[in-house]
Structures are given as C-alpha cells and as structure tokens.
Amino acid sequence: MTLFGIGFATPWLLLALLALPILWLILRAVPPAPIRRLFPGVVLLLGLKDDEQVSDRTPWWLLLLRMLAVAALIIGLAGPILNPENSEATASNAPLLVVMDGSWASAASWRARTEALDGLLAQASRDDRRVALMKLSAPEPTSFQAADDLRARLVGLNPDPWEPRAAQIDRALTLLPDGGFDTYWMSDGLARDSRETLLSELDSRGTVTVFQAGQTILGLAPARFEDGNIVLTAKRAQTGSEREVTILAQGRDPAGNPAILARANALFEADANEAETALALPSELRARITRFEIEGNRSAGATTLPDDSLRRREVALMAGREDREGLQLLSPLHYLEKALEPSADLLTGALLDMIPANPDVIALADVATLGAAEEEAILDWLEEGGILLRFAGPRLAASDVSRDEEDPLMPVRLRAGGRSVGGAMSWGEPKSLAAFTEDSPFFGLDIPPDVTISAQVMAQPDPALAERVIAQLSDGTPLVTRKPVGQGQIILFHVTANAEWSSLPLSGLFVQMLERLAIAAGTSAEPTAEELAGTVWQPTVVLDAFGSLSDGSTLPGVAGEDLADAPLSADLRPGLYQNQDRAVSRNVLSADAELTPAVWPSDIRVEGLSRSEETPLAGFLLAAAIALLLVDIVASLFLSGRLSRPRGVTAAGLLVAALLLPGMPAQAQSQEDAFALASTAEVTFAHVVTGDDRLDQVAQAGLRGLSETLFFRTSVEPADPVAVNLETDELAFFPFLYWPITPDQPTPSAEAYAKLNTYLRSGGMILFDTRDADIARFGTGSPNGRKLQQLAAPLDIPPLEPIPADHVLTRTFYLIQDFPGRHSSQDVWVEASPPDAELVEGMPFRNLNDNVTPVVIGGNDWASAWAMDRQGNPLYPIGRGYSGERQREIAYRFGVNLVMHVLTGNYKSDQVHVPALLDRLGQ
Numbered sequence: 001m002t003l004f005g006i007g008f009a010t011p012w013l014l015l016a017l018l019a020l021p022i023l024w025l026i027l028r029a030v031p032p033a034p035i036r037r038l039f040p041g042v043v044l045l046l047g048l049k050d051d052e053q054v055s056d057r058t059p060w061w062l063l064l065l066r067m068l069a070v071a072a073l074i075i076g077l078a079g080p081i082l083n084p085e086n087s088e089a090t091a092s093n094a095p096l097l098v099v100m101d102g103s104w105a106s107a108a109s110w111r112a113r114t115e116a117l118d119g120l121l122a123q124a125s126r127d128d129r130r131v132a133l134m135k136l137s138a139p140e141p142t143s144f145q146a147a148d149d150l151r152a153r154l155v156g157l158n159p160d161p162w163e164p165r166a167a168q169i170d171r172a173l174t175l176l177p178d179g180g181f182d183t184y185w186m187s188d189g190l191a192r193d194s195r196e197t198l199l200s201e202l203d204s205r206g207t208v209t210v211f212q213a214g215q216t217i218l219g220l221a222p223a224r225f226e227d228g229n230i231v232l233t234a235k236r237a238q239t240g241s242e243r244e245v246t247i248l249a250q251g252r253d254p255a256g257n258p259a260i261l262a263r264a265n266a267l268f269e270a271d272a273n274e275a276e277t278a279l280a281l282p283s284e285l286r287a288r289i290t291r292f293e294i295e296g297n298r299s300a301g302a303t304t305l306p307d308d309s310l311r312r313r314e315v316a317l318m319a320g321r322e323d324r325e326g327l328q329l330l331s332p333l334h335y336l337e338k339a340l341e342p343s344a345d346l347l348t349g350a351l352l353d354m355i356p357a358n359p360d361v362i363a364l365a366d367v368a369t370l371g372a373a374e375e376e377a378i379l380d381w382l383e384e385g386g387i388l389l390r391f392a393g394p395r396l397a398a399s400d401v402s403r404d405e406e407d408p409l410m411p412v413r414l415r416a417g418g419r420s421v422g423g424a425m426s427w428g429e430p431k432s433l434a435a436f437t438e439d440s441p442f443f444g445l446d447i448p449p450d451v452t453i454s455a456q457v458m459a460q461p462d463p464a465l466a467e468r469v470i471a472q473l474s475d476g477t478p479l480v481t482r483k484p485v486g487q488g489q490i491i492l493f494h495v496t497a498n499a500e501w502s503s504l505p506l507s508g509l510f511v512q513m514l515e516r517l518a519i520a521a522g523t524s525a526e527p528t529a530e531e532l533a534g535t536v537w538q539p540t541v542v543l544d545a546f547g548s549l550s551d552g553s554t555l556p557g558v559a560g561e562d563l564a565d566a567p568l569s570a571d572l573r574p575g576l577y578q579n580q581d582r583a584v585s586r587n588v589l590s591a592d593a594e595l596t597p598a599v600w601p602s603d604i605r606v607e608g609l610s611r612s613e614e615t616p617l618a619g620f621l622l623a624a625a626i627a628l629l630l631v632d633i634v635a636s637l638f639l640s641g642r643l644s645r646p647r648g649v650t651a652a653g654l655l656v657a658a659l660l661l662p663g664m665p666a667q668a669q670s671q672e673d674a675f676a677l678a679s680t681a682e683v684t685f686a687h688v689v690t691g692d693d694r695l696d697q698v699a700q701a702g703l704r705g706l707s708e709t710l711f712f713r714t715s716v717e718p719a720d721p722v723a724v725n726l727e728t729d730e731l732a733f734f735p736f737l738y739w740p741i742t743p744d745q746p747t748p749s750a751e752a753y754a755k756l757n758t759y760l761r762s763g764g765m766i767l768f769d770t771r772d773a774d775i776a777r778f779g780t781g782s783p784n785g786r787k788l789q790q791l792a793a794p795l796d797i798p799p800l801e802p803i804p805a806d807h808v809l810t811r812t813f814y815l816i817q818d819f820p821g822r823h824s825s826q827d828v829w830v831e832a833s834p835p836d837a838e839l840v841e842g843m844p845f846r847n848l849n850d851n852v853t854p855v856v857i858g859g860n861d862w863a864s865a866w867a868m869d870r871q872g873n874p875l876y877p878i879g880r881g882y883s884g885e886r887q888r889e890i891a892y893r894f895g896v897n898l899v900m901h902v903l904t905g906n907y908k909s910d911q912v913h914v915p916a917l918l919d920r921l922g923q
Helices: 011-029 040-045 060-077 104-126 147-151 166-174 195-205 334-340 351-357 372-383 394-398 508-516 560-565 618-639 646-663 671-680 693-713 750-761 783-792 862-866 881-904 907-921
Strands: 006-008 080-082 096-100 130-135 182-187 208-212 218-220 224-226 229-236 243-252 258-268 274-279 289-294 313-319 344-348 361-365 387-391 469-472 478-485 488-493 536-543 549-551 575-579 582-586 605-607 686-688 722-724 736-740 765-769 800-802 829-831 855-858
Touching (some): 011 060, 060 618, 096 104, 104 130, 195 208, 313 334, 313 351, 344 351, 351 372, 686 693, 765 862, 765 881, 862 881
Parallel strands (some): 313 344, 313 361, 361 387, 387 488, 686 736, 736 765, 765 855
Antiparallel strands (some): 224 229, 536 549, 829 855
16 A cells, blocks of 8 residues: 555554544543652541542643654554555566566666666565566576565676577577466567567566666677778667767776777767777787777677787788899789788888887798898797798708708708699699698688699608698698797798799688688688688687676687677677687677667557665654653653652663664674674684575584694684675685585675685685585586586686696695595596696606695585584594595595695695705705
8 A cells, every 4th residue: 555655565554543542542541650758747647538539631742742652653563665666567466577688788777677676576575476587698497486585686696798599589488487477578678589479478478567778778899990990880779869979999008007098989970870980090009909898888789809800910021032023923922912911011121120020920931041140039039929931932942941950940841852743844733732630720711623732842751740730732741831939830831922833822712821820810800600610719808798808718619610600698708719829809799780679569568677766664663663652751750750869860861872872873893893803813714605504504514624623633723614695795804715506506796706806816715516526527517517617607717627646735734646525526626737837857746836726626525524513523424434434534634735725825846946946055
C-alpha cells in the first residue's frame, strides 16, 4: 500500500492507529505519581475519610508526547518505504526471470543497471516472488530462487566484451525454466534479429517488460593508416543533433609511463551515424600508441587497439651491387622496394650509418662479405630483436661465405657455386614450390602455379637443417631458411630479390611471405581468414567490457581463421594477438560494423533505467519512538519532583547521555583499525570466504592446523587464521591466502580483482585448491576447474608449469617430491621457470629466478589434510592406516615448505652462487 508517496510492507499494522484515542483517555485518567513526604502532623488525620476523591489530570503536552511515541512505533512496525517501486508490471505474483544482454554496450551504464536490478529484486523480495537471472552473452542453466539470494550475487555480476550471437540466443531458449513466469529484459539498446524468437517465447510465458537506458551508445572502429595519417571513425547508435566527441591516443612516454599522446575531435553531423577524424603523427610516436578510446565512454566498443597494420616498420635496404642505369627491373632491390613501400619506411645508405637508427629489419640483397665492424654491429642489433633478411645472388653463390663452417650471419651452410635448373645450360625444368608444412610461418598460403625457380644457392646437409627450413621446392631442396639469434632472427631466401633466378618476386605470394615474416605490415586493420590460415595466435593483452586491459598470456592460443572472422566469445576475446614477431588486434567493432538502436514491439512495455531510490523509514521511526519514550520518562520524573534529588539528577543525566550517545563520535578504535592491528601483530594466514559455510569452516580448520604445525616445527609462530571478504577486507596484511573453489561461489567485483592483482604483484601468494583431484585431474574437465578458469581470468598470473623436480618448494624446509593433501595428484602448478635457467656445475638444481611464485594451483584438498581441532586432533580421515598418516605428514611438510617459500623467497636457490662468491673472496 502506498500513502502520500510512502509504501508500507505490512499496512494492516496501521489499524492500530485507531486505538490512539482510547489510549489518550486511559492516559488522562492516570495522574502522575504524587510526591510522598513525611509530615509529623499527618498523625492527626489518621482515621479520617474523604468521600470525594478527585485525581489530577496528566498535562496535555505529556499526553501528546506519548501519542506521538506510540504512533511512531506503530508506523515504524508497518514497514514504511519512501519512493517504493510501483511499476505496473510488478503487480503479478508469478516467478520473475531477469534477462540481461550483458554485452559491451551495457558497460557504460552498468552501475545504473545494477542499481535498477537491485530495486527490482528488493520489490520481488517484498512480494515474495522467486527470481532467476540469465545473461545472454554467456547463458547458463538457471532456476528460480529467493530474491535476496540473487541480490547477494550482484556484486560479482559484470558484462562481457562481446554481443550475444544467434548461437547463444538458441542456447538460452533451451535453458529457459519450465512453466509460466514474467520477464524483465535488461536491454543493451542495440538491435539484433536473433532476439525475436526468444522474445516471442518469453511473451508466451508471461508479461515481458524491457528496461533500456536512454543514453547514446558510442563505438570506435579500428584505426587505419591512409596517406600518412591515422584515420579514426566513431560510430553512434542513435542519430540526432550535431555532437562532438574527443578521441584519445594513449600509450607510453619516452620514460615508459602511461600518457595521453594525442587528442582528436570527431564531429557527428546532424542525423549522421559516423564521424571521422585524422591524426598526423611521426612514426616514433605512432609506435608508442597502445590504444585509442572515446573520452568519457567506458566500454570495450569505444576502445580500439592498434597492431602492426598501423605501425609502419623501418626497413634498411642494402644491395651487393649498384642499380644498372636504365635497367630498374634488374635492380636487386626493385621488387623488394615495391613490396615494402606501401607499408614500411625504407632506409638506404651505408650499413653502419643505418644501424644506429635501429631499424626493424635489415635487408641484404646479394651481399656476400661484410666487414668486421659491420658484422659486430649487426650481431648486437640481432640480440636486441632485429630481423636480418638476406637474398642470394651471383655474388653470394660465387663467394666462400658459410662454406666450411656456418657464418654467424647465415642460417645454414652453403654449397659452393649454386644450382641452375631450367636454364639454357640445364637439362631440367624450372622447379615449383612445395606446399608449406604446418610448422612453417607460411602455412595456409596458396601457391600460384606460375611461380617457378630456375636457380638457387644450395644448403649443405646438416643435422639442424631440417628444423631451419621454412619453405622448400617440390624436390625437397630448401628455398627459405631461418635461424634465431638472441631475440632476433636471420632469414635467407635462396633466390634473388629480383626476377633473375625466379618468378617469386613477381607474384603476390612474395608480399604475403614478407607479411608472415613480419617484414611487411598489411595495410588492412582486419586480415582475412585466408591470410591467417594455418597459424596460431597467442593473446598478449585482452579487453574486458569496460575497456580495461589485462594480461592474456595465460589464455590458450587461437587459430588464425578464427581470429579473422569468428565471432567474439569467451574463447576469442577482444585484444592483441601475437604470432612470432607479428601482432594482430581483434577489436569489438569491425570497420563495417553498424550500431542500430533496438526497436521493441508496441505491445512490450519499455521503461527507463532511472528510478528514485527507495529509502526504508522503519529504523528512523522506531528510533524516534524510543527517543520520545525516553523524554517521557524524564518529564514524568520532573513532574513527580524526583529530579530535585541527587539520585534523580543522576538518572536524568544517564537518560540524556543515552539519548545523545548514538550521535556522539566513537572514541574507540574503528573496526578497520582493530582488524589491521589483529592481522599484522603476528604472521597471519587467511582464507577466502566462498559463501559455503561448511567449506569455510574446513578452510579455517586447515589453516589452524598448518599454523600449529609451523609453531611446533619452525621458528614461525602464526596467529589464528582469519576469513577475508575480497570485497571489503584489505589483503596486504596476509602473506598467504588459501582459496578453495566451488562451482557456485560468486565472482569478485572489478574492485576486488584490482586488490587481488595488487596483492599478487606486491609479493603475496594465493593457493587455489579445486579439491577435486580424486575425480578429475587439474584442468577444465570438472565444474570446479571451469570455475577456477573463470575466477582466475582477470588476475595478473604469469605463465605456469607443473612443479619441476628442482623447484625451491621441494627444499625450502623439508626435502619432498610429492605435494599431497587429502588427495595425492601430481598436477600442482607454479610460476614457470625462466627459459634460460641452466644447471650450475656441481649443483643438483638450476639457477632459478629469485621471485616467489604468486600462485600455486592444484586440487589436492590441502585444507582437509591440515585441518585440526582446538586439541590438535586431525578432523578428516586420509587414506587407510599407516599410508594415510604418512600422506598427511607429507601434506604438513608441503604446507611448511609453502609458507617458508612465501616468507623467505628462493633463498635456497642462492646456493648456486656460493662457489662464485667463495672464488671472489679467495677462499
């Protein structure tokens, strides 16, 4: 019931207001207590009777005070709510299904959406309606539950950086609950043909109400490079009046700090959906740009990541002989220049003059011999990641370079002379190219039948030759070979860069091969599936729905065909993808994408997201009733004369203090300070609250048992472990977090993930425990494993590997090679060791890095193995007999090693430096 803009949860209690007049009469008939005084003369009155007794009446203002107190009590118990939700669609008592598009277009107004959803769930709770939630961008099986339970999960609810596609809509249709229900559709405001079938089905089940934000949806198409400028195109869904938006180019300044490198304004003309602008920047500044975004618009659709298509590479060209005057087509560099000019900045001149400019690529066409200074400079440049591209020719074929032993600047040894096929002095036919193998960077490229090879330099047979060949002729002889040097690589085409020895430079295949080798960057921001066929791309950074970047190196690789044209999803996130030395970006919007506003059928009710906030008034009214009753007590004491005595004054003072106490500032320490002091006074371990009370109790008991073990066996004396809420508690106080995984635990909010990433980067460790090693090895084959993958995706976790036999965890305190808990799986993962870690002479282990692994992941249910009661007795059985107790002992030892690793780092690995230190000290 709503009265004067105030709703009442239990309006029947207001009937008690009718009793106020009766209460008024009763109170008037009861006078204040008389003042009792001892008077000696009263003895003369004993035995006298007064036939007429008249009682004094209670003052009207005291009656009014009491009436107000009782009225406030009655109205407060009736549950008054200011600005209650009074939507006509909430009148039903049917179950309620909340459908959310959950796409990137929802991110800009996500806070308003969650607030509106919280209001809807509050109203559903008051109406005792069961509620279910389905997000179309990632539909999952759902069932109706109490609205308050669903409200508790809103903190971890976030949009996805992609749109719901037809396949996801079809899956949502199959996951709808049975029976009739009403639907609230939280639309992102974009039109999709795929939603018509779902809308029809929902409409047949009950009333459908659509919530849609009124703000304009903005997007940004991928940046492209045209006529020396960066061209940026902004898009909007709703046409309207003229509007200007600012596009920011963000990157890093010369010191490596994040900075806004450039700004550009784009103007939407009246009734126009697109606005275009251009940025003229030098190549050095273009190379530092990491993202473009529309200022003030927090969504992945309003963000675009540049890749190699925007960054023009610098290529230094050098030929072994000068161009012949008037014979440009016979120039060693002519076809190479034509292939690179559209996408690279070309440098020419002396080699030692070009190297200080730090070009990305140095191309040598038929250059046989280099001076010692040139060779040394190129080797240093290769170590830093340069690419040396060499082409054969008559000079190289006639020289002695890389004959007896491999030249440092050649990928293979060469035979003397060369090979001629199909020429005037040859009996053979020109050779064609063999199909590219799967391990070749050219795999998937189509080979034109008219590409033939008539001459080449031959590679000497060598055990390492097979792994260095990346292209070969139909008879199996190498055509292109490659060798890594430091962070760079040396590539040799065994033919000339012009058309003297082959028709390869005349074909489009030549340009495609240069693109695959990251020599030439494509001019299109969106490569085709044919161009990327047969390749695998590793994500380096990925975007979330709000446009924030996170590390993607822990995500699985993506096939080139999917990267080009597959729709975005949980397996293909928007971001930057790397393949060897080439980077390709996959953005939310493509160049030809159109943003169309959603139009709903006329019989569907559409409401805005803005609502007046509901304010419960019960607490205020009940507090006012108590305050009025306390004033009534003081007034009654005053009227009865008891305040004139010291005892009465003291009582009145206490009552006044009670009235003022809630408004006085607390002098005691805040709960946050007490929590901080309790957590930092001693070493304290913590476990993450999962929402499962039983599992949280197991985690608490497990950390208590580990603390007891450390107390008795080491010099570490931990305090009692604590439970932490990722949303509200500070994590920096704890060196170690234990995080058990359940399939239905809520996903942390963006703020919680920010705290977790800060915690990991500042030296904290998290032990993720899926607790399912008895039924599924660690991975995504179980519900717990899939939930862990979802929970850990936003975390800044380095590459992982199974614990190697020489990892410092095997020897920080105990020497162990097994890491059991209640289960005994060997699938325990830690931060991967450096690829260049090597054994040191005389030592049984490698010279590993000094970092503490930020995460340990497994499924052995360590908390159950460590768990103790207050008397030190194990709480849960492990195995049978002696073998089970032995497994529990090894679990304790692993826990001790883990804590020692957290607290002391890799100090045991520093033993590899002891011989060098002793030698330096002359011992």
